[in-house]
Amino acid sequence: IYDWYRTQRETEPVCRDELFGGWRVLRYSDVRRVLSDPDAFGSARPAGRRGREGVHDPGEDTMVRSDPPAHRRLRRPAARAFTPHLVEGMAPRIERLAADLLDGALAAAPPGGDLEVVAGIAYPLPLAVIAGLLGISAERGEEFRAWSGAVVSGGTGSPQDRAAIDAMYAYFTSVLADRRRSPGTDLISRLMEDGGEGEPLGERELLNFCALMLVAGHETTTNLIADTVLCLARHPEALDAVRADRALVPGVIEEVLRYASPVQAMVRYARRDVTVAGRLIRAGEVVFPSLGSAHRDGAEFTDPDRFDITRQYGRNISFGHGIHYCLGASLARREADIVLRLLLDRLPGRWIVTGLDFDQGIQRFLFAPRRLSVRAG
Numbered sequence: 001i002y003d004w005y006r007t008q009r010e011t012e013p014v015c016r017d018e019l020f021g022g023w024r025v026l027r028y029s030d031v032r033r034v035l036s037d038p039d040a041f042g043s044a045r046p047a048g049r050r051g052r053e054g055v056h057d058p059g060e061d062t063m064v065r066s067d068p069p070a071h072r073r074l075r076r077p078a079a080r081a082f083t084p085h086l087v088e089g090m091a092p093r094i095e096r097l098a099a100d101l102l103d104g105a106l107a108a109a110p111p112g113g114d115l116e117v118v119a120g121i122a123y124p125l126p127l128a129v130i131a132g133l134l135g136i137s138a139e140r141g142e143e144f145r146a147w148s149g150a151v152v153s154g155g156t157g158s159p160q161d162r163a164a165i166d167a168m169y170a171y172f173t174s175v176l177a178d179r180r181r182s183p184g185t186d187l188i189s190r191l192m193e194d195g196g197e198g199e200p201l202g203e204r205e206l207l208n209f210c211a212l213m214l215v216a217g218h219e220t221t222t223n224l225i226a227d228t229v230l231c232l233a234r235h236p237e238a239l240d241a242v243r244a245d246r247a248l249v250p251g252v253i254e255e256v257l258r259y260a261s262p263v264q265a266m267v268r269y270a271r272r273d274v275t276v277a278g279r280l281i282r283a284g285e286v287v288f289p290s291l292g293s294a295h296r297d298g299a300e301f302t303d304p305d306r307f308d309i310t311r312q313y314g315r316n317i318s319f320g321h322g323i324h325y326c327l328g329a330s331l332a333r334r335e336a337d338i339v340l341r342l343l344l345d346r347l348p349g350r351w352i353v354t355g356l357d358f359d360q361g362i363q364r365f366l367f368a369p370r371r372l373s374v375r376a377g
Ligand code: HEM
Pocket: 043, 063, 064, 065, 075, 130, 212, 213, 216, 217, 218, 220, 221, 224, 262, 263, 266, 267, 318, 319, 320, 321, 323, 324, 325, 326, 327, 328, 329, 331, 332
């Protein structure tokens, strides 16, 4: 895909994507511009593009898919709850969870055998962290998996997906009732508090928020953790360097966010006729700002195809940019940081990839290894 991005960036930096029916925006400067201008490029789906009649899409009416002023109303209470303090407070718990998962995954591997990175830690850790954040039992892990898959499908998938979404709503409805009776210190309880500014969130909005957290906070972080292991296995000199100097850990995470872009592209809708890189995009058309391409744009990054953990960071837009900037960015960075440090301790030498499968279906939107196994070598 990176070769395609490069050719397109040079020849036709805003081009049609017939498969998904929209405009791909490929240069860094244009991607940033699209993300910075929610008046021209909205996140709410125009009426004609909403899900099928009678099928409820849990992603609808969440902050990611809304424009100001609704966006402000939905985001403000969540942003108030999502403080750096909250993330710091969770760190010891994340460390414990990650160490336990890694112990389990290493014990499950035959002596000298392969560590299943996705199944063993990259997938279950973010799920357990989100469950903890929402104050719900991690024992429902298997169900969460089905729910989150169903939410990603937009509620228009199979009857099983729809049944999973119904089960998810039933579950979160009982959680909300529970929190109303006895509030705790979790994110849901904090969201239900009346912040004193504006109308408190309604039941449906709270339910959609829970569904959003499940998806937003989960597979993206799985990808970041798996991508980190994959990048270091493929660039052993970087692995040696960070092993020798742990101060390089944050640089590794930032470079993985740039080089591998766990979220490859986002979706916007033109709210009026607008020109980008000389192309006229008409009101109502779909636009895909391509982070994966932007991060390899030579006009912004020197030697962009080189994995370089000593780059000056601060310019990657892996967590988006502007009013929709990811609420969970510091949490995701923290999880990846904790896992990488543990792996450096527990998996000596260089890392050899012994198994790798990508989720092909979503390849253009996420960089998502579904299975990754490595061996210390
Ligand atoms: C928004 C990426 C982890 C919660 C976003 C956006 C991106 C992103 C690109 C912007 C979407 C847009 O502009 O349309 C990522 C990546 C992650 C990650 C790469 C992990 C490596 C998390 C976590 C959480 C989270 C752990 C929560 C626990 C959210 C929320 C939004 C969001 C609530 C919507 C913000 C808004 O619309 O105002 N994320 N995210 N994300 N993210 Fe993340």
